């Protein structure tokens with residue numbers, strides 16, 4: 001489903017004022033890899049290694065400076081803003097490093113938001129949002145709460161439910177357990193594991209902790225923007241009982 | 243995104259910042275309300291002038307000596323000095339078809355004294371019996387000047403209510419004697435009050451027979467006015483043309499030394515004046531509306547900056563550029579529309595209060611109300627467009643990273 005060939009992302013930092021030359025940072029360097037349908041992949045690397053940058057490219061939020069990225073056989077760099085928005089809306093579910101929930105909307109409306117832009121009716125939206133919240137194991141009596149009335153773990157699950165609501169074929173999760181304790185972290189990982197095993201979704205999990213990465217089938221190691229290792233995870237962990 | 247979702251989003255976004263939304267709406271409210279109030283005052287003035295002119299008699303042609311243009315005053319040979327219109331001119335006009343009545347008049351200001359010693363300086367009009375029909379006057383008591391009075395050059399007078407009050411107070415003037423220019427006149431009638439026409443008070447007059455006026459009081463053989471009523475409004479231009487032709491021929495001149503003014507001319511000239519006045523008032527009010535619009539833009543730019551992360555998120559989960567710009571445009575239009583609704587109500591209230599307490603006639607027209615709504619929505623679109631576009635063009639990644 002994903003084919004990356006020599007993807008490179010260079011940021012130009014225009015230092016304020018003076019005519020100093022712009023500083024160039026290569027956040028991702030020459031990344032080449034494929035991800036098959038239904039794979040559960042972890043991208044692992046230290047802080048600042050370019051994981052989030054890579055995820056934004058995979059999620060069609062950003063375009064690579066060099067290289068080609070084919071999503072379901074289509075070259076993303078040839079698409080305009082509207083086509084990219086449509087792909088993000090229909091094929092991709094994001095779980096952001098910072099949850100990015102709408103502060104004014106309650107849990108149910110936050111989860112249903114992608115469907116608003118997909119043009120779904122109110123009833124269909126609420127049903128899908130309820131299903132997504134159930135798959136993310138979010139307690140029903142909090143559905144009417146605003147994000148600032150929830151704990152970090154609950155917000156994370158709302159963010160996951162929102163990523164699932166449009167039935168995406170590709171789920172991209174950036175440090176989904178970063179803000180959570182081990183137990184809630186495990187619950188979140190369990191949700192991903194279920195989505196992968198029971199529904200066959202493609203999941204890309206980004207983390208800097210090897211113990212989290214070990215829940216995936218395959219681990220891509222990245223350091224200073226370069227892929228240094230890419231292979232099957234031989235010590236796969238599973239969450240069994242929650 | 244359908245319209246009910248859009249409405250709900252807009253509503254909750256505006257409620258999230260109640261104080262700011264309120265103040266921004268207030269700017270528009272003041273702008274719209276002042277436009278409505280100012281235009282209603284202007285249109286009220288127009289209405290008042292219109293009715294008072296129509297009250298003078300609608301199918302009326304007024305023939306004046308010299309060249310007079312309505313709205314511009316006397317252009318040459320002023321009314322007081324021109325002596326070109328004569329009694330025979332008035333008689334000859336009767337021959338024109340569709341002419342109903344011809345009232346020949348000579349007017350001048352004189353000191354009038356009652357026997358009790360009260361005095362007033364008023365307009366004295368020398369008139370014929372036809373004056374009543376042409377000038378739409380009616381008698382309160384007594385009788386008007388008759389043809390017999392004119393033939394015999396009788397020294398009788400009909401008083402307007404203002405003159406009657408000035409000279410006799412609450413006493414009955416009928417049958418009493420007054421002195422106009424040191425000549426005794428007997429009061430034979432009192433006119434019904436008509437109310438001021440703005441520039442001329444028809445109640446502050448004394449009317450005497452035309453012959454008495456010309457021969458005894460003024461010692462002049464010319465007229466100051468001939469007023470002609472025409473049987474049908476549609477015949478006015480035709481009668482006006484024929485009268486012009488006739489008088490040119492009688493006076494043996496190529497260029498008229500007289501003026502014929504129809505009510506339509508006067509109305510047209512005054513309407514032009516009041517329209518200018520209304521536009522002037524409305525444009526002053528319009529400036530405050532512009533300031534309100536700038537307030538909208540200011541608020542929307544602040545809102546867009548504050549909600550950068552929200553914009554980034556919405557784009558990340560599939561909002562297209564037009565979804566984002568529509569959302570912010572809807573907020574701006576909602577603000578101005580609310581401002582428009584409240585502003586129209588407030589402006590209406592101000593107009594009512596002004597006519598109630600300041601005694602100035604006002605009239606709120608439906609056109610002005612619709613115009614106000616249209617303008618307020620347009621302001622929302624115009625001043626909301628730039629912020630909405632700024633919002634829609636944000637790069638999703640940069641917007642999500644925004645702190």
Ligand SMILES: Nc1ncnc2c1ncn2[C@@H]1O[C@H](COP(=O)(O)OP(=O)(O)OP(=O)(O)O)[C@@H](O)[C@H]1O
Pocket residue numbers: 011012013025026027045046047048049050051052053054097208
């Ligand atoms: N908009 C930008 N402009 C300039 N440099 C950037 C920008 N975004 C990211 N970078 C740089 O690119 C590099 C990779 O950043 P990225 O956010 O992808 O790291 P990461 O692996 O997700 O780190 P973390 O684990 O801390 O989230 C960093 O050196 C960062 O400073």
Ligand SMILES: [Mg+2]
Pocket residue numbers: 051052053097174
């Ligand atoms: Mg990151």
